Structures are given as C-alpha cells and as structure tokens.
Amino acid sequence: MPVHGGKILAxxxxxxxxxxxxxxxxxxxxxxxxxCIDEGIRIVDVRHEQAAVHAADAWARCNPGxxxxxxxxxxxxxxxxxxxxxxxxxxxSPILVIGGQGPFSNLRRGSLxxxxxxxxxxxxxxxxxxxxxxxxxxxYAELGIRHAVSGxxxxxxxxxxxxxxxxxxxxxxxxxxxxxxxxxxISPDRADVREALELLKHCERPMLxxxxxxxxSMASAAxxxxxxxxxxxxxxNGMGRGTIPPTSPQFLNRSRRxxxxxxxxxxxxxxxxxxxxxxxxxIPADAKIVQLDMDATxxxxxxxxxxxxxxxxxxxxxxxxxxxxxxxxxxxxxxxRDELRAIEVAEEQKVESALSSxxxxxxPQRMCKETRDWLAALGDTIVIGDGGDIVATAAKILPVPKxxxxxxxxxxxxxxxxxxxxxxxxxxxxxKRVVIVYGDGSFGLNGFEYDTAVRFGxxxxxxxxxxGAWGQMMRPQGAVYGWDRLQATLLEYTRYDKVVxxxxxxxxxxxxxxxxxxxxxxxxASGKPALVNIKIRQDRQYKGGIYV
Numbered sequence: 001m002p003v004h005g006g007k008i009l010a011x012x013x014x015x016x017x018x019x020x021x022x023x024x025x026x027x028x029x030x031x032x033x034x035x036c037i038d039e040g041i042r043i044v045d046v047r048h049e050q051a052a053v054h055a056a057d058a059w060a061r062c063n064p065g066x067x068x069x070x071x072x073x074x075x076x077x078x079x080x081x082x083x084x085x086x087x088x089x090x091x092x093s094p095i096l097v098i099g100g101q102g103p104f105s106n107l108r109r110g111s112l113x114x115x116x117x118x119x120x121x122x123x124x125x126x127x128x129x130x131x132x133x134x135x136x137x138x139x140y141a142e143l144g145i146r147h148a149v150s151g152x153x154x155x156x157x158x159x160x161x162x163x164x165x166x167x168x169x170x171x172x173x174x175x176x177x178x179x180x181x182x183x184x185x186i187s188p189d190r191a192d193v194r195e196a197l198e199l200l201k202h203c204e205r206p207m208l209x210x211x212x213x214x215x216x217s218m219a220s221a222a223x224x225x226x227x228x229x230x231x232x233x234x235x236x237n238g239m240g241r242g243t244i245p246p247t248s249p250q251f252l253n254r255s256r257r258x259x260x261x262x263x264x265x266x267x268x269x270x271x272x273x274x275x276x277x278x279x280x281x282x283i284p285a286d287a288k289i290v291q292l293d294m295d296a297t298x299x300x301x302x303x304x305x306x307x308x309x310x311x312x313x314x315x316x317x318x319x320x321x322x323x324x325x326x327x328x329x330x331x332x333x334x335x336x337r338d339e340l341r342a343i344e345v346a347e348e349q350k351v352e353s354a355l356s357s358x359x360x361x362x363x364p365q366r367m368c369k370e371t372r373d374w375l376a377a378l379g380d381t382i383v384i385g386d387g388g389d390i391v392a393t394a395a396k397i398l399p400v401p402k403x404x405x406x407x408x409x410x411x412x413x414x415x416x417x418x419x420x421x422x423x424x425x426x427x428x429x430x431x432k433r434v435v436i437v438y439g440d441g442s443f444g445l446n447g448f449e450y451d452t453a454v455r456f457g458x459x460x461x462x463x464x465x466x467x468g469a470w471g472q473m474m475r476p477q478g479a480v481y482g483w484d485r486l487q488a489t490l491l492e493y494t495r496y497d498k499v500v501x502x503x504x505x506x507x508x509x510x511x512x513x514x515x516x517x518x519x520x521x522x523x524x525a526s527g528k529p530a531l532v533n534i535k536i537r538q539d540r541q542y543k544g545g546i547y548v
Contacts, residue, residue, distance in 0.1 A: 001171075003169070004031050004166055005160065005165040005167055007031070008135075009137050010038060011035070012137070012179065013039070013041060014041060016067060016181055020041060020069075021069045022424070023043060023070060024048065024080075025045060025073075027073065027100075030165075045452070046452045048446060049072040049077050049081040049084070050416065050446065051449050052070040052081065053087075053088065053097060054084045054087065054416070054421060054446075055420040055424040057084060058420065058422075059427075061091075062382075063428055064218050065218065067096055067148060067149065068095040068096075069096050070095065071097075071100075072098070074101050075113025076113065078100070078120070081099075086414075087410065088154065089155055091409065091410030092152050092213070092216055094149045094153035095155045096144050096158065098160065100159075102162065103162055103163040104161035118159055125154065125155045125156055126155065127143065127147030128157040128159075129158060130158070130160070134168065134174075136174075138174060139175055141158060151295050152295040153216050186294075186310075186311045187311045187315040192307055192308065193309060194323055196290045199306060200265065200290075203264045204264060204336065206333060207233050207267070208235070208266070208269055209266060209267070210223060210235070210236045211239070212239040212240060212271075213294050214243045214270045214313055215240065216239075217315075221314070222315075222317035222321075223317050224250075228250065229321060231333050233255075233259065233333070233337045233340050234251055235256050238276065241400045242400040242403040242404060245402060249337070250337060252337075252344050254343075254348060255344045258340070261284070264286070264288065266283055266287060267291075268292065269317075270293055270313055276411065279303070288307075290309065291308050292309045292313050292316050293310065293313075294310070355368075360511055360512045361467075361535045361536050362511070362537065363513070364467075364539070367390075367534050368393050369397060370520070371520070372398050373517070375435065378435075381405065382406075382434045382435070383405065383435050384434070384436045385436075386416065387442040388472035390465030390467075395408075407421050416442055416445030416446040418436040418442060419447065419462075423456070423458060426458040427456075434461070435461050436461070436462040438462050440466040440467065441469075441491065450499075453505070453529035459529060459530070461524060464496060464533045465534055467537065467539070468490065468492055469489055470488075470489045471538070474540070475539070475540060497531050504529075505531065506526035506529070508533065509532075510533070516532070
C-alpha cells in the first residue's frame with residue numbers, strides 16, 4: 001500500500017528516538033503531522049518559528065545523546081527560524097530542522113513562499129540539503145542527523161518540497177537506514193596524552209576550565225574522576241556549568257580572576273578562547289595551554305596550544321588517568337586549590353553581605369537571593385536564563401547543583417529563549433519544576449509562548465527583573481553619549497504579569513523585597529504557567545565594557 005513522504009519521515013524520526021517535534025502550522029509540512037500520529041510522535045505547536053527551533057535546541061540539551069527536531073514552513077517560516085538555527089550553531093546543539101518548500105515541479109517559477117532556503121541556511125548549519133525524491137526522505141534524514149551529532153555537534157537543515165512530501169511510494173521502495181544519535185567516541189593520540197602529562201608534572205599552579213564540549217561528550221564523570229585524582233582546581237563556563245558539582249572540593253566559582261593571574265598551566269576542556277575568556281589574553285604569557293576538544297580545527301584558535309588532545313572528552317580524561325596509572329604518575333595540587341579556596345570564601349562572604357538590601361524598587365541582587373532561597377526549597381529544578389543584566393547577576397548568585405540544571409542561550413547571546421527552552425525542558429522532565437529568570441526586554445521577544453504553555457498544561461514559572469530598560473545597552477549609551485541622549489534603550493515598567501493572566505496563566509507583581517517569596521510560592525501553587533513580575537532598581541553605574 002503506498003504511503004506519503006510524511007509517513008516515511010516520521011518513521012525515520014521514530015527510529016532516531018524522536019519523541020516530539022516542535023512546529024508552527026504550515027501547509028508545506030502538513031504530511032509530517034499525519035505521519036507523526038501513526039508513529040506516536042508528539043506535535044508541539046508554538047506561536048513563532050523561532051520558538052520552535054529554540055525548543056528543539058533545548059530538547060537536545062535536556063536529552064544528551066538525542067536530537068531535537070523542528071518543522072517550519074516555507075519562506076517566512078524558515079526565515080523566522082533562522083535565529084534559532086544560528087543560536088544552536090553557536091551553542092553546538094544537535095538539531096534537525098525540517099523546512100518546507102514550494103512544489104519541486106514549479107521550482108524557480110515563483111510558488112507561494114518559495115525562496116532559496118538551502119543557501120540561506122548554509123553558513124549556520126553543519127549540513128544542509130534538499131530531498132527531491134519521496135522514497136529517499138529517510139535516507140536524507142539519516143544524513144542530516146549523522147552530520148548533526150558527529151564531531152562538534154550542531155544543526156542540520158533538510159528541505160522537502162511539498163509535492164515530494166505529499167508524494168507516495170511503497171514502503172518496500174523507501175530504504176530505512178539505522179540512525180545513530182549518540183556521538184561516536186573517538187580517542188586522542190596516546191603520545192599527545194603523555195606529552196600533556198609531562199607538562200602537568202612540571203607545573204605548580206594549574207587550573208581546568210570546563211566548557212560546552214564536556215556536555216556534548218558526556219564527559220563529566222570522567223572529568224571529575226581526573227579532578228579528584230589530581231585535586232586540580234576546576235571552573236566552568238558555557239554549557240560546562242554544572243558539570244563539576246558544587247559539592248566537589250575541586251569546584252571553584254568566584255576566584256577565577258585571581259587564579260588566572262597566577263596559573264602556570266590551563267587545561268581548556270571544551271572551552272574556547274572566545275570573548276568569554278578575552279580571546280586568551282587573560283592567560284599569562286608564560287602559562288602552558290593544554291586544549292581538549294572534539295574538533296582539531298578548534299585547537300589553537302586565538303592562541304596557540306602547547307598540546308592539543310582531539311577526541312571525545314570522556315575518552316581523553318579516561319586516557320589521562322590510564323596513562324598516569326601506567327607510568328605511576330602522582331599529581332597533587334591540593335595546596336594550590338586550597339589557596340584559591342581561601343579567596344573563594346572571602347568573595348562569597350563579600351557577596352552575601354550585599355544581598356540583603358530592603359530598598360524599593362528591589363535591588364537586583366536581593367531579587368536573586370530571594371529566588372535562590374525559594375529554589376532551594378522547591379526541589380529538583382531546571383533554571384533558564386533569558387536576559388542581560390538580571391541573568392548575569394543571577395548566574396553569580398544561583399547555584400547550579402548538577403549538570404543540566406541551568407540553561408542559557410550560549411555565546412550567540414540570543415534573547416527570547418526563555419519560554420521556548422522551558423517548553424522543551426518541562427516536556428522532557430515533567431517531574432521537575434522549570435523556572436525562567438527573565439529580563440523585561442527579553443520577555444517581549446517570545447512572551448506569547450505562555451499561550452503554548454497554557455495549551456499544553458506546562459506549569460512553567462517566570463521570575464522577571466523589570467527595570468524598565470535595556471540595561472546593558474542603556475549604561476554604556478548614557479556614559480558615552482550623555483544621559484540626556486538615551487535612545488532605544490528605555491522601556492516602561494510594564495505589567496507583563498497581566499499579559500500572562502490574559503493568556504490564561506497566573507500573574508504576580510512585586511515592588512518590595514518582602515513581597516517576592518510569597519508571590520513565588522503562590523505562583524508555584526497555582527499549577528499554571530506563571531510570571532512573577534518584580535520591579536527592580538534601574539542601575540546607571542557604568543563600569544566599562546560593551547559586552548562583546
């Protein structure tokens with residue numbers, strides 16, 4: 001019996017372990033919905049294609065070893081999804097985006113919403129192609145997924161014209177290749193591992209920086225075994241946050257700046273020398289660099305590495321431990337770690353003393369303290385940062401108890417990920433509470449996804465720091481050009497909580513710090529998607545820098 005292309009693609013996605021597809025309705029991609037019904041794949045429809053792709057990104061982050069999938073219709077559907085694809089590209093998230101297209105039979109004749117999606121997506125994907133034969137759809141899906149998860153992961157884009165999608169063939173004529181979504185484990189060269197250990201044997205003040213590739217390599221267990229064996233101080237950034245548990249004696253958080261001044265060796269475990277590490281300028285000129293990553297092209301970017309270990313990071317740390325054992329090498333950096341711990345304790349005490357302001361509008365640090373204490377009582381949570389200033393503040397105050405407990409957009413710095421990420425996180429982990437830390441500016445980009453949360457019964461809670469401004473841009477603009485010349489950086493103290501109420505959720509508004517905790521408790525108890533809108537102080541102190 002003939003089947004259409006949507007059923008073939010849905011079967012391929014099911015074989016790849018796909019549980020849900022994020023989408024916004026479009027005529028070009030309707031066959032996929034029909035196929036997903038047969039395969040038991042959930043369709044989650046959102047209010048903007050950017051949100052659909054962001055949600056697929058978050059699904060991959062919440063489910064290591066699986067792939068996120070979004071389906072978006074042709075023309076403006078695909079262009080709306082570009083920001084989500086670009087964000088996944090910079091964050092190394094393995095996703096497959098299915099794009100619609102006008103009929104292949106009318107290619108280049110000007111069909112409704114026809115445009116060159118393939119070349120549009122090419123610079124921001126690992127793989128992009130179009131399938132023009134119905135019976136080969138599963139083959140193309142496997143190709144896209146294989147590229148998405150291999151090496152440094154990232155997005156793949158598959159375009160399917162609507163007459164190909166709606167076209168029919170026999171199951172026997174449609175090859176269904178096996179699809180692997182877990183990344184292959186590739187080990188570095190043992191000679192390079194031994195060279196790295198030689199450098200470690202002759203250093204006194206090393207540190208490890210755990211970044212995004214630790215997550216995608218599923219390497220946290222092996223990395224922590226290495227840290228525990230050597231007592232090396234470890235820090236995290238990017239999606240590395242949470243990969244070293246805060247209970248580990250090796251985990252440090254507030255002493256990084258001081259450590260960087262004194263180190264004689266740094267292990268970059270999946271951490272790029274991009275803007276987050278000042279392109280390598282903060283590392284002392286005479287310090288040795290041992291760089292671990294899954295792609296050789298990333299080794300030595302912006303600053304040369306003395307040793308590059310290329311491969312799956314779990315394999316790399318396992319080999320380091322194995323070679324230490326084989327050679328009888330003992331490394332113990334506990335004294336240096338404890339020296340940094342003393343700095344850490346002093347910094348923590350300094351920060352804690354600044355969290356108790358009773359001013360109104362609320363001090364942003366006090367808002368984050370109230371949120372931190374509430375989260376501790378809430379239990380198992382996933383926190384998503386969606387904003388500028390308030391997320392930067394929250395990242396310093398809210399602990400990340402374990403891997404996957406914190407998500408933010410990543411190095412592209414895309415605002416608007418909050419609710420799309422939360423949708424995927426809540427669907428993937430219905431047993432956990434999902435909380436968004438919002439800026440008032442970022443809420444405006446995808447705030448209408450509260451409608452999606454309401455329709456799907458997802459009790460996501462947003463905590464908004466509302467300063468009535470694009471604060472990160474307002475301060476440098478005012479300091480450089482004059483506070484009487486502010487343009488495009490001021491907002492209103494808008495009642496976004498009322499917007500959420502109108503969409504069917506629960507809203508709370510706070511102007512004083514003592515109001516925050518009861519409002520958070522009521523939001524959690526409501527059982528609805530909720531927003532706690534907190535009026536915070538509009539800071540105008542400028543300390544330099546323009547966040548690039």
